[in-house]
Every structure is written in C-alpha cells, then in structure tokens.
Amino acid sequence: MNKKLTVAIYGAGARGSHYARCCQEFADEIEVVAIADLKAERVAELAEELHIPRENCFSSGEEMLEKDRLADVMFICTQDREHFKPAVAAMKKGYHLLLEKPVSPFAEEYGELLRVSRETNRQVIVCHVLRYTPFYQKIKEIIESGSIGDVVSIQAMESVLWWHQAHSYVRGNWRNSEETSPMILAKCCHDLDLLLWLSGKRCKQVASFGSLKVFKGENAPKESSEYCVDCKVKESCPYDAEKIYLYNERTGVMKGNCQWPCDVLTLEPTVETVRRAIEKGPYGRCVYRCDNNVVDHQVVILEMEDSSTADLTMSAFTAGSRSIDVMGTLGEIKGNLDENYIKVLPFGGKTVKYHAEDLLAGLSMEYDPYGHGGGDKRLIRDLINLLNGSGGTSSSLTSLERSLESHYVALAAEESRVCSGRPVEMEKFVAGFHSL
Structure with a gap:
C-alpha cells in the first residue's frame, strides 16, 4: 500500500480552502498537515476543521517555509503575483507543487520555474482543473x-x-x-x-x-451612489450587491448559499455578516465606480x-x-x-x-x-496517482x-x-x- 501523502497549504483563501476540503474525499490517501495564511481567522477555522496541530499553523507562507519540509506537496493558492517566489523556495525545500493558475503574469519567470523544477526533480502540477472534468x-x-x-x-x-x-x-x-x-x-x-x-x-x-466597455464611471447612472446600499437606482440594477449576495437564487446567502462567492466577503456568511460586508466594503461598491481596468x-x-x-x-x-x-x-x-x-x-x-x-x-x-464540473476533485485524484506512482502520467496531466x-x-x-x-x-x- 502506498503511503499517505501529506500537504501544506500556502494561502487559505477560497481556492486553498476548497482544495483542502477536496483532499477529504481521498482521506485514506492524502492529508493536509500544515496551513499558512495572513488572516488568522482563516487558519483557525481550517485548522479546527481538518485537525491540524497548532505548531503547523502559520501567520504567513514565508514563516512556514522557514521550517524544515513539513509535507510531501505544497498547494500554493495565493494571488497571481505571489506564486513565483514561494514556488521556487518550496521546490528548493523539497516540496512537490500544486500551483494555482495563472503560474505568473510575468513570462520571464516561467523559464526559472522550469529550471528549478528540473534541478530539484520536483513535480509541478498547474490547476487547469477543466482538463479533468x-x-x-x-x-x-x-x-x-x-x-x-x-x-x-x-x-x-x-x-x-x-x-x-x-x-x-x-x-x-x-x-x-x-x-x-x-x-x-x-x-x-x-x-x-x-x-x-x-x-x-x-x-x-x-x-x-x-x-473595458461597460464598467466605468462614464456609464454610471445619474442618481447612482458609491455604494449599493445607498443607491437610488438599485431596483433597476442587476449588479446591486444586495441582489447578488443576499437574494440571488444561486449566490445569495438568504437562499442558503454559504460558500463562494459569499465566503469571500466574510469568513462565516450569514445575512448579518454579508450585510455588514457590503455596507462599506469593496463588494458593495457601485460597479461603475470601482478601480477596475x-x-x-x-x-x-x-x-x-x-x-x-x-x-x-x-x-x-x-x-x-x-x-x-x-x-x-x-x-x-x-x-x-x-x-x-x-x-x-x-x-x-x-x-x-x-x-x-x-x-x-x-x-x-x-x-x-465553482462550476468546474468535478474537475477540482479529479485534479487531486491525478495528483495522488502521480506522486504515489499509482496512475502514471495521464494525457490530461497539467x-x-x-x-x-x-x-x-x-x-x-x-x-x-x-x-x-x-x-x-x-x-x-x-x-x-x-x-x-
């Protein structure tokens, strides 16, 4: 029997937490044993759910990487520009990687990632989950x-x-x-x-x-406000934050959705916590008055x-x-x-x-x-097969x-x-x- 693989999570946001929970589908073969995130409440919640010991909980990925290797594979689930440095450091520590896409917005970093993966003989699997659906x-x-x-x-x-x-x-x-x-x-x-x-x-x-044709200031309705809760034209706007995060059949917390996207607004989505989040938070802003480009x-x-x-x-x-x-x-x-x-x-x-x-x-x-048609779980399945040598390298391997x-x-x-x-x-x- 192959040994159980161990995982360290670098970044416990929506995607990192989701992959951690996907691992529970294969609990006999893979286990999350360490976690790092800048938000202490995220670490505490996931650590309690997955029974991760306190000594393996970290306030940053950098702190986790200062330790000796804690697991077989590291899941790097940070923001786009925060993949490259931890990926290189983790491979040099001996970790295989599950690397959230995109790998990096900077193409000049791609060659270095390939070089380090070959020099360290580490597997790097990119989260192109749709191949696995x-x-x-x-x-x-x-x-x-x-x-x-x-x-x-x-x-x-x-x-x-x-x-x-x-x-x-x-x-x-x-x-x-x-x-x-x-x-x-x-x-x-x-x-x-x-x-x-x-x-x-x-x-x-x-x-x-x-x-960018529509979501810009010049298209804001005359009586619109900076935040949806104060807006005089919210009734006619499909992008009203209350409609999306409270009432929508698919996304609204009042319709029973306590997962994504509501869990991005607040760690524990309820009607009260979501309302507070959209009153003056970024997800309650008028879509025509944001800093998007x-x-x-x-x-x-x-x-x-x-x-x-x-x-x-x-x-x-x-x-x-x-x-x-x-x-x-x-x-x-x-x-x-x-x-x-x-x-x-x-x-x-x-x-x-x-x-x-x-x-x-x-x-x-x-x-x-996430609407990935089961691809996330199959990605974890393929990762287990690859690292334990039980499934070879399938044609879909990312x-x-x-x-x-x-x-x-x-x-x-x-x-x-x-x-x-x-x-x-x-x-x-x-x-x-x-x-x-």
Missing part, C-alpha cells in the same frame, strides 16, 4: 477516436456570468491588471489551455480584440501550425456557461459544460448524445461551488511544461489586443523571453 475528457476521447476526422476549427465561449464579472473582475481581487493579471490570463488561461489540449496542436500566431469582453483568434484555427470569445454579459463547437473533417461536436451535454454529429451519420448522467456517473458533485503554452498564448493575445489586434507570432514572442 468528465465533460472535456469525453470531448477529448471523441476527438482522439477519429470519429470527426481531423480538427479544422474550434469555437469556444467563456460565458463569465454577469454576477461573476461583477464579483471577481470589477469589485474583486482580479479587477486591476496592474495588481494581478490581464483578464485573458487570469480567467481564460483555462480556456486557451483547453483549445491547445483538445486540438493537440501548437499555436503559430494569435490576434485579439477587446476592451480589466476588459469585460474579448475575442482571441489562434492559427495553429497546420493552418487549422480556434477562437475564444470571453464575455461578461451572459447568463450561461462555457460552450464549445469542435469542427472536424468528418463531423462536429457541440457541448455545454453547465448543462453537461455533448452532441456528436458525424457527417451523413446518426447524431450521438451524451447527457449529464452519462458524464457524471460515479462522481460526487458535493461541494463544488504539468508545468504543458501548462505554460496557454500562458504564453494569453500574454501574446493581450499584447495583440493592446496593439489594436496586430497578430503576434508565437515563436518570436516566446523566444524574446528566453533571451532575456
């Missing part, structure tokens, strides 16, 4: 079966959801690229990774268009090395979910992630449909507030080497967008960072 794994299986022939075009839609945009990219942690990452990297490196992985092809050049819509076009193409549309102005259309020489695949359906349409043949019960058979979907291509493409797309859609050649773009 039954939905995208089934699409990959269909493509590799050859039933739709060679992939010529892929069209993907990243429907951010109107309230998710307001929460994360207007009011929240990823609102300003000067503090975090461009949105195409922070949000959509998932989607670009899927386009590359599903097609099995490398990107030759990329072009992109997009802007990231785009609210963007289109990315990829030309692959074999002249096939892929495109991604990211939009904040949606009520749906991710969808995809894969077009091949012999047929087509259409799918929607939230609805968990896939249709295969072979040319001249009979349509084959896969529904939710087929895709989710045997998969526990409890505690999946190693650092595999994951970085989507990061380069995202940064090239942002360069193209800023330069009014000028195409960026990937070979030259990547080479420019390696020559620094």
Whole structure:
C-alpha cells in the first residue's frame, strides 16, 4: 500500500480552502498537515476543521517555509503575483507543487520555474482543473477516436456570468491588471489551455480584440451612489450587491448559499455578516465606480501550425456557461459544460448524445461551488496517482511544461489586443523571453 501523502497549504483563501476540503474525499490517501495564511481567522477555522496541530499553523507562507519540509506537496493558492517566489523556495525545500493558475503574469519567470523544477526533480502540477472534468475528457476521447476526422476549427465561449464579472473582475481581487493579471490570463488561461489540449496542436500566431466597455464611471447612472446600499437606482440594477449576495437564487446567502462567492466577503456568511460586508466594503461598491481596468469582453483568434484555427470569445454579459463547437473533417461536436451535454454529429451519420448522467456517473458533485464540473476533485485524484506512482502520467496531466503554452498564448493575445489586434507570432514572442 502506498503511503499517505501529506500537504501544506500556502494561502487559505477560497481556492486553498476548497482544495483542502477536496483532499477529504481521498482521506485514506492524502492529508493536509500544515496551513499558512495572513488572516488568522482563516487558519483557525481550517485548522479546527481538518485537525491540524497548532505548531503547523502559520501567520504567513514565508514563516512556514522557514521550517524544515513539513509535507510531501505544497498547494500554493495565493494571488497571481505571489506564486513565483514561494514556488521556487518550496521546490528548493523539497516540496512537490500544486500551483494555482495563472503560474505568473510575468513570462520571464516561467523559464526559472522550469529550471528549478528540473534541478530539484520536483513535480509541478498547474490547476487547469477543466482538463479533468468528465465533460472535456469525453470531448477529448471523441476527438482522439477519429470519429470527426481531423480538427479544422474550434469555437469556444467563456460565458463569465454577469454576477461573476461583477464579483471577481470589477469589485474583486482580479479587477486591476496592474495588481494581478490581464483578464485573458487570469480567467481564460483555462480556456486557451483547453483549445491547445483538445486540438493537440501548437499555436503559430494569435490576434485579439477587446476592451473595458461597460464598467466605468462614464456609464454610471445619474442618481447612482458609491455604494449599493445607498443607491437610488438599485431596483433597476442587476449588479446591486444586495441582489447578488443576499437574494440571488444561486449566490445569495438568504437562499442558503454559504460558500463562494459569499465566503469571500466574510469568513462565516450569514445575512448579518454579508450585510455588514457590503455596507462599506469593496463588494458593495457601485460597479461603475470601482478601480477596475480589466476588459469585460474579448475575442482571441489562434492559427495553429497546420493552418487549422480556434477562437475564444470571453464575455461578461451572459447568463450561461462555457460552450464549445469542435469542427472536424468528418463531423462536429457541440457541448455545454453547465448543462453537461455533448452532441456528436458525424457527417451523413446518426447524431450521438451524451447527457449529464452519462458524464457524471460515479462522481460526487458535493461541494463544488465553482462550476468546474468535478474537475477540482479529479485534479487531486491525478495528483495522488502521480506522486504515489499509482496512475502514471495521464494525457490530461497539467504539468508545468504543458501548462505554460496557454500562458504564453494569453500574454501574446493581450499584447495583440493592446496593439489594436496586430497578430503576434508565437515563436518570436516566446523566444524574446528566453533571451532575456
């Protein structure tokens, strides 16, 4: 029997705590034994829940890394610009890594991460969780079966959801690229990774268009206020904080949601604590009066090395979910992630449909507030298999080497967008960072 893997959590925010709880699904094989976060109340709550001894609870990740290695693997779940330094330090301490995406907003750091991982012989798994969902794994299986022939075009839609945009990219942690990452990297490196992985092809050049069109001061209604609670036009505004965090059927605490996004506002979401958080806190601000600068819509076009193409549309102005259309020489695949359906349409043949019960058979979907279709738990499963040598290296494994291509493409797309859609050649773009 393989030994139980041990985990140290560096950053116990929403994602770090979620991965820690996902580990409980495999309690016989993996256990969280140490935790660090700047917020003492987060550490205390998770430590009590997971029975972590006091001596393994730390007020910062830096403090935890000063100790001798405490676990087999470290989960680094800090903000985008806070991944690189702890990742390097942790590998040198002997930790394998589960590294939250994006790896870094700075491409010049990618080569150093690869170098250190090879020198220390440490595994680095990037949290591109969508590769692990039954939905995208089934699409990959269909493509590799050859039933739709060679992939010529892929069209993907990243429907951010109107309230998710307001929460994360207007009011929240990823609102300003000067503090975090461009949105195409922070949000959509998932989607670009899927386009590359599903097609099995490398990107030759990329072009992109997009802007911050709506969520800016000039669009604020005349009688709007700095905070939603005082606003005279809140009744007609879908972005009203009370509507999102209190009353919304999916996100509101009054509807029983005590997980994400409400747990970002307050450690223990209740009607009272959420109300206090939005009265004068960042998540109660008018969406037209924040310090956000990231785009609210963007289109990315990829030309692959074999002249096939892929495109991604990211939009904040949606009520749906991710969808995809894969077009091949012999047929087509259409799918929607939230609805968990896939249709295969072979040319001249009979349509084959896969529904939710087929895709989710045997998969526990409890505690999946992020809409990742079970990918988070399967990521932990694959991590266990890799580090214990019981599952080999599956074709979906999101190693650092595999994951970085989507990061380069995202940064090239942002360069193209800023330069009014000028195409960026990937070979030259990547080479420019390696020559620094």
